[in-house]
Amino acid sequence: MTVTHGGLDLAELRSLGLRPQDVLDFSSNINPLGTSNAVRRAAAGADLASYPDRNCTALVEALSATLDIQADHLLVGNGATELIHLVCRATLQPGDRCLVFDPTFGEYEAAAKIAGAEIHRFHAEHADAFRWDIDRALSTIRSLRPTVVFLCNPNNPTGVYLDAETVERISAAVAANGLLVLDDAYAPLVADAWPPEPLVERYGAAIVRSMTKHHALAGVRLGVLIAPPALCAAVRALQPPWSVSSVAQAAGLAAVEDEAHVEAAREVVRESKAFLAARLETLGLAVTPSAANFLLVDVGDAARVRSALLERGIAVRDCTSFGLPGHIRIGVRILDQSARLVDVLTEVLRSDETR
Numbered sequence: 001m002t003v004t005h006g007g008l009d010l011a012e013l014r015s016l017g018l019r020p021q022d023v024l025d026f027s028s029n030i031n032p033l034g035t036s037n038a039v040r041r042a043a044a045g046a047d048l049a050s051y052p053d054r055n056c057t058a059l060v061e062a063l064s065a066t067l068d069i070q071a072d073h074l075l076v077g078n079g080a081t082e083l084i085h086l087v088c089r090a091t092l093q094p095g096d097r098c099l100v101f102d103p104t105f106g107e108y109e110a111a112a113k114i115a116g117a118e119i120h121r122f123h124a125e126h127a128d129a130f131r132w133d134i135d136r137a138l139s140t141i142r143s144l145r146p147t148v149v150f151l152c153n154p155n156n157p158t159g160v161y162l163d164a165e166t167v168e169r170i171s172a173a174v175a176a177n178g179l180l181v182l183d184d185a186y187a188p189l190v191a192d193a194w195p196p197e198p199l200v201e202r203y204g205a206a207i208v209r210s211m212t213k214h215h216a217l218a219g220v221r222l223g224v225l226i227a228p229p230a231l232c233a234a235v236r237a238l239q240p241p242w243s244v245s246s247v248a249q250a251a252g253l254a255a256v257e258d259e260a261h262v263e264a265a266r267e268v269v270r271e272s273k274a275f276l277a278a279r280l281e282t283l284g285l286a287v288t289p290s291a292a293n294f295l296l297v298d299v300g301d302a303a304r305v306r307s308a309l310l311e312r313g314i315a316v317r318d319c320t321s322f323g324l325p326g327h328i329r330i331g332v333r334i335l336d337q338s339a340r341l342v343d344v345l346t347e348v349l350r351s352d353e354t355r
């Protein structure tokens with residue numbers, strides 16, 4: 001099963017006569033300040049000739065100290081995506097039920113399907129600003145008794161961010177029969193995020209945390225599983241050796257010590273997102289309220305708007321694969337670049353192409 005993702009497609013760019021460096025990419029939701037200098041330096045200093053440390057010892061120690069979590073509750077992976085797939089393989093048997101809070105990141109369903117699970121979706125509606133009816137979700141969990149539940153918080157692509165009390169209620173309902181997998185890939189770029197780590201001890205939940213978004217390491221691949229020791233061990237047993245490169249480990253170690261870079265990015269996101277939301281609304285577009293570093297925008301015909309923008313050197317995410325063919329998702333970039341997007345989108349909407 002192929003899942004559609006953001007990011008640039010070289011073949012498509014070539015067909016349009018564009019080079020990646022000609023395109024402003026709003027289609028993936030990466031730290032708008034890019035990779036920090038400290039992380040770049042650390043990555044450049046990695047030993048390329050030797051095999052990486054299979055246990056990611058130094059990085060696990062640093063994460064353990066920073067998060068105040070014992071090392072046996074941590075597993076580093078080749079991006080959150082690897083960990084999502086391995087958690088599914090470790091926990092799901094053919095025919096097991098997997099519930100996905102939807103619309104959301106496509107890899108949960110893909111990974112659960114590969115493991116043979118039966119997929120159930122708990123849907124949030126456009127009319128409710130994509131906020132789930134939590135009481136109904138709880139009764140679905142109680143009656144369906146899924147083996148695994150995926151919840152993305154803040155959610156991709158909607159930006160809906162559930163508070164601690166709500167996620168605690170979901171965790172408690174799931175824990176009776178199954179495992180809650182909480183993906184908080186975008187939480188570090190939320191203005192006032194709450195820490196979900198206590199859910200691991202309290203409800204046996206698993207947290208899948210990407211380091212590729214807030215530290216801008218998507219090309220390096222780095223993610224962390226925070227989970228009960230037995231689950232970490234089961235996932236680890238399925239993980240190929242040397243899955244996390246020396247470059248990724250070195251970059252990750254420097255990243256853990258570079259919270260200032262993430263803090264600076266949060267401020268850029270706050271300002272640029274407010275600007276974008278206000279300007280897009282001025283254009284008559286409905287913008288879903290988002291706690292994350294991206295905005296879901298109703299443009300009517302996402303495929304056509306995306307194509308028209310790309311021809312002009314602007315990449316956005318067409319949300320058709322999320323079941324939202326009228327929406328695009330815009331990853332927040334620095335203010336100047338966001339202003340450029342607004343200008344080009346204004347031109348596109350005024351032209352006949354997308355009508």
Ligand SMILES: Cc1ncc(COP(=O)(O)O)c(C=O)c1O
Pocket residue numbers: 005078079080081082105152156183185186209210211212213218221222223
């Ligand atoms: C919610 C969510 N989780 C995980 C990922 C993938 O993270 P990684 O790059 O660490 O594999 C993405 C990437 O788009 C995402 O949107």
